[in-house]
Amino acid sequence: MQKQDQDVIREFLVESHENLSRLDQDLVELEKHPKNAELLASIFRTIHTIKGTCGFLGFTTLEAITHQAETLLSQMRDGQRELTPSLTTLILATVDATRTVLAAIEATGEEGSETFAGLTERLRVASSKTHEEIPVEFRQEEEATKVSAAADANIRVGVGLLDKLMDLVGELVLTRNQILQFNTEREDPALNATAQRMNLITTELQEGVMKTRMQPIGMIWSKLPRVVRDISVGLGKQIRLEMDGTETELDRTIIEAIKDPLIHLVRNACDHGVETPETRTRAGKAATGTVTLRAYHEGGQVNIEICDDGAGFDLARLRQIAVEKRLLRPEQAEKLSDRETMNLIFLPGFSTAKVVTNISGRGVGMDVVKSHIEKIGGIVDLASRPGEGCSVKLRIPLTLAIIPGLVVASGNRGPEPGVGERFVIPQVSLVELIRLEGPSGRAQIESIHGTPVYRRRGSLLPITYLNDVLDLGNSNDNNVINIVVLQAEDRQFGLVVDSISDTQEIVVKPLGKQLKGLNIYSGATIMGDGCVALILDVLGIGQRSGVLSESREQARGALEQKIQAGIEQQRLLLFRAGSFERLAVPLSLVARLEEFPLSMIERAGGSMVVQYRDRILPLLTLSSLLDAGVANGSQTADPAQVIVFNDGNHGLGVVVDQIIDVAEEAVTVRQKTDRKGLLGSAVVGANIADFLDLNFVIRAAAGDWFEESGGQAARKNVLVADSSAFSRGLIRSGLDMAGYRVTEAANLDEAIRGLEGQPVDVVVASMDLPPSGSASLVAALRARTSWERIPVLALAETLRQIEERGAEAAMFQDWQVKSDHKAMLESVARLAAALAVEEKSYAGAGS
Amino acid sequence: MANENRMNGSGQFATFYVGDLFFGVDVLNVQEVLCFQQMTRVPQAPGVIEGLINLRGQIVTAIDMRGRLRLPARAAETKPMNMVVRTVDGAVSLLVDEIGDVLDVDQAAYDRPPENLAPTARDLICGVYKLKSRLLLILDAERTADLAVGIAA
Known part of the structure; x- marks a missing residue:
């Protein structure tokens, strides 16, 4: 406390000295222009500020002097009296006296013995006798000319x-x-x-x-006790404010940026978070609520937490408000997860306060807080436990700073062959380095169900390999294992790298926005040799590798994602219809998921339609299509769950019973079926799902889809060559929807027969086409002049396959990953268009 | 139309080649042109990001134009050139096959990109100038640098 007081006094001294110097000038100026209202107001304000602070700090003498001077000045400001030379002298004398007292405070911390009773009295007399001349004795004070040391020792810098x-x-x-x-x-x-x-x-x-x-950070926190006190009195609550980590230092620009959001968050915690004493007592809690502020450095970031021990978020109420304010439809609100529901408070115009108070509840707030924090590159995190309170965590990164970092190298894809790539790990996250040598060292990394761990002083440390996380390739030197033990949030993990060089001071430079989505890097820096090195984001690395994720399931999922390149497009939409419990379509073929109340569904021309985005969308009930002939016992749910397929010109809504999930798991086992409307079955995740044959569905729904489909594409023929009937079906679904005529081929011979049978515009071939890969198909095409210019789109199972067979890939006009339907369709469209242009130009050249 | 507004530049275009396509960027948006620079690969980054370049202390992201336009990759032994362009979010280097001249073009030769252009290209090309010998495609540098354009589903 003592230290804080001294800081406050010091600041007061510096500020007052500055103000007094200006006051001297202002007063002299005022004598020349006695009517200048602006000058008078400025002088009044300065004196008023000093008086206010004196009262707060308990400097009674100074308060008495300045109070009288203020009264006098307010009369002048209000036009009750004019400035006379004697009045100016009196005020200047006040300024001098103030200086004397300030000097005493600076030297001893106290006001000193002199009370300036005479001056105070003269000021009082002057302000009471409005129109008389006041005789003034002139007294030059020696100390007045002495310039303060405190003012001298500080200068203000922009x-x-x-x-x-x-x-x-x-x-x-x-x-x-x-x-x-x-x-x-x-x-x-x-x-x-x-x-x-x-x-x-x-x-x-x-x-x-x-x-x-x-x-x-205490600089801005010091204002908060007052804020909390005022709010608690105003709302009849009892709130205690606790602060932890006041000494945590932050860059000035960041302090400035978080000041207002912080005050807002504390207000919110008091207003929305902590309950009234009665409510608290009823809930069995202490009548006095606590709001806790906590600041600490972690992983090169500064974390600031604002916690309260109130009731926590009322999720049901949040959902209800979202619906009332027409931000969400009721059925959408029902589906929100708890986390999504909490995040509703960041929507503009969202307020949960039942009564609008002058403290909060006007619906401007959390959205502004969020945008302020995000502007400086920070994150706002919410956590809530019903009945126990909630916390807001601000994670503020060091945007520009020089930090010590550990330089490591790993993998074999560096600038020179066989050399690893360099990365920098911020020293703040570093706990220790462990070096294991030889076969005995390797044996110390043990495995639990495929997960590597290391016994470190009796506790298990999860291990992850940088080479795997970033896919850096493997180094040749397996003799030494370097474990970098890192701290992320409250957990530690070991990151194995190939080599450790040294620690360096590095300048964190931000990455371009193209890389903002990658949470595994926190920036980049320039090394001694002029090359760029990436700075690892320890938390991001931990999360990506799975050592820090919530549960083991997720960790495994993340790992699998990493292995299966292009997984983003492999997502499957799972749904239920009729007697089929789990049906699947590639999510990339789905335009939207919608819900239509049954009242919106109309009948036109014998089929169901709905007005959708200014168009008429035909609907088709999947259960009646697939279970044809079976009595349709299931009633369509209200609202109807609809999957919308769209090719740009046409739309088709497929009504299903229930949308189950979006699965990200890799498809493992596949089997073709002969059942109409299905392509086959596959194990998705842990369960079997039936893949819907969209081709069949579209034909059943709208015979005119193909006839009317968008101009150019309609007449194009595409040959799909793939050994797997299942894959062909999936590819065909996409092409059918886009309006192409599709011929299928299971191997090279069939493909050639297909090409002979009719003119083909584009060939889509699996890289694994039997008997000897798609290269042989290309060779066959190029051997005949009539087929020479048919473009070939190669489909690979994974991105890795393309990398491995890079030389071969150059033969094709384009290649895509098999699972990426959208990209595949774009490719086909482009190749078909390019061919058309080429043919035209050839024709032109001939004429 | 927004596309046409973008045409109100200096009328001068720094040109370059990607595959057999001939591109131009408004010279006012070009910071500099560099020969091949050493790059630091960014593991796990989107495929079109070739790496990071140290440009006199400034770290610049290099985007492979062949990948961006979904053209086949260039042969391993040929080194791309850097066309460093300014965007609202800072400089970005476009890796191109070859650098051409700065051309003055006649506004009358402007045309909108054809409707049937492949979507990946249509998002990035904001106009076509019909030059005597060939077509000059005007690249929208801003959208090219924004990887969300043309890749997002």
Whole structure:
């Protein structure tokens, strides 16, 4: 407390000295222009500020003097009296007296013995006798001319200048690193000495400049006790404010940016979070609620938590409000997960307060808080336990800073063959380094059900390999295992890298927005040799590798995702219809999922339709199509669940009984069926799902789909060559929908027969086409002049397959991953269009 | 139309080649042109991001134009050139096959891109100039740098 008071007094002194210097000038100016209202107002404000602070700090003498001067000035400001030279002198005397007292405070911390009773009295008399001249005795005070040491020791510097300095120091550090690198290569004693000296100076300069910008977060927290007190009195609540980590230092710009959001969050915690004493007592809690502020550094970021021990979020009420405010439809609100529901409060115009108070509840707030925090690259996280309170966590990254980092290398895809790529790990996340050598060392990494762990001083440390997480390839040297033990949030894990070089001061540079989505990097830096190195985001690496995810299931899912390149397009929509419990279609073929109340569904021309986005969307009930002939016992749910397929010109809505899920799991076992309307079955995740034959559905729904389908594409013939009937079916579904005429072929011979049978515009071939791959099909095509220009789109099982067979891939006009239907369709469209153009130009050249 | 507004530039285009396509970017948007630069690969990044370049202390993302336009990859032994363009989010380097001249073009030769252009290209090309010998495609650098365009489902 003592220390804090001193800080406050010091600030008061500096500020007052500045104000007084200006006051001198203002007063002299005022004598020349006595009617200048602006000047008068400014003088009044200055005196008023000093008076206010004095009262707060308990400096009674100064308060008495300034109070009287303020009264006098307010009369002048209100036009009750005019400024006379004697009045000016009186006010100047007040200024001098104020200086004397301030000097005493600076020297001893107290006001000193002099009470300035005479001056106070004269001021009082002057303000009471409005129109008389007041005789003034002139007294020059010696101390007045003495300029304060406190004012001298501080100057105000623009933040812009500090920012510029910081940037320059950053560049200097990089240059220093490069020179040090030269130095180790040269072995020149003179250069060595200079480089060392430069190294030291740069480090000191850097520390100095960093310090100029750092401020403890307590600076802005000090305002909060008052805020909380006022709110609790205003709302009749009892709230205690606790602060932890007031000394946590933050960059000045960040402090400024989080000031308002922080105050808002504390207000919210008091207003919405903590309940009234009666409610609390009824719930068996202490009548006094607690709001806790916590600040700490973690993983190169600063975390600020605002927690309350109130009732937590009322999720049902949040959903209800969202519906009332017409932000969501009731059926949408029902489906929100708890987390999504909490995030509703970030919507503009969303307020849960039942009564609009002057504290909060006007619906401007959390959205602004969020945008402020995100503007400085931070994240707002919400957590809530019903009945126990909720917490808001701000994670604020170091946007620009020089940080110490550990340089590591891993993999074999570096700039030179066989050399690893370099990465930097922020030192803050580093716990320790472990080196295991030889076969006995390798044996120390044990495995639990495929998950590597290491016994570190009696506890198990989960292990992950950087080479796997980032897919860096494997190094040749397997003799040594380097484990970098990292701390992320409250957990630790070991990251195995191939080699560890050294620690360096690095300048964090932000990544372009193209890479913003990658949470595994927190930025990049420039190394001593001028090359760019990526800075690893420890939390992101932990999450991506699965060592930090919520449950083991998710961890495995993430790993599998990583292995299956292009998984994004492999997502399957699972749904139920009629007697089929689990049906699947590739999500990439689905335009939208919709719900239509049965009242909206109309009948036109014998079929069901619904008005949808200014068009008429034909609907088809899947259960009656698939279970044809079976009595349709199941009643269509209200609202009807509809999967909308769309090719740009046409739409088709398929009514199903229930949308189950979107599965991200890889499809493992496949089997063709002969049943109409189904392509086959496959194991998706742990269960069997039937794949819907969209081709069949479309034909059943609208015979005119193909005839009317969009101009050009309608007349194109596509040959699909793939050994798997299942794959062909899936590919065909997409092409059918886009209006192509499709011929299927299971192997090379069939493909050639297909080509002979009719003109083909585009060939889509699996890279694994029997008997010897799609390359042989290309060779066959190129051998005949009439087929020479038919473009070939190769389909690979995974991205890895393409990488492995790069040379072969160059033969094709284009290639795609098999599971990426959307990209495949785009490719076909482009190849078909390109061919058409080419033919035209040939025709033109001939004429 | 937005596309046509973008045409109100200097009328001068820095040109380059990608595959057999001939592109131009408004010279006012071009920061510089560089020969092949050493790059740092970004593992797990979208495929069209070839790497990061140190451009005098500024870290610049390099985007492979062949990948961006979904053209076949260039042969391993040929090194791409860097066309560094300014975008609202900072400089971005476009990796192209070859750099051409700066051309003055006649506004009258402008045409909208054909409707049947492949979607991947249609998103990135904001106009066509019918030059005497060939077609000059005007690249929308802003959209090219925004990987959400043309790739998102």
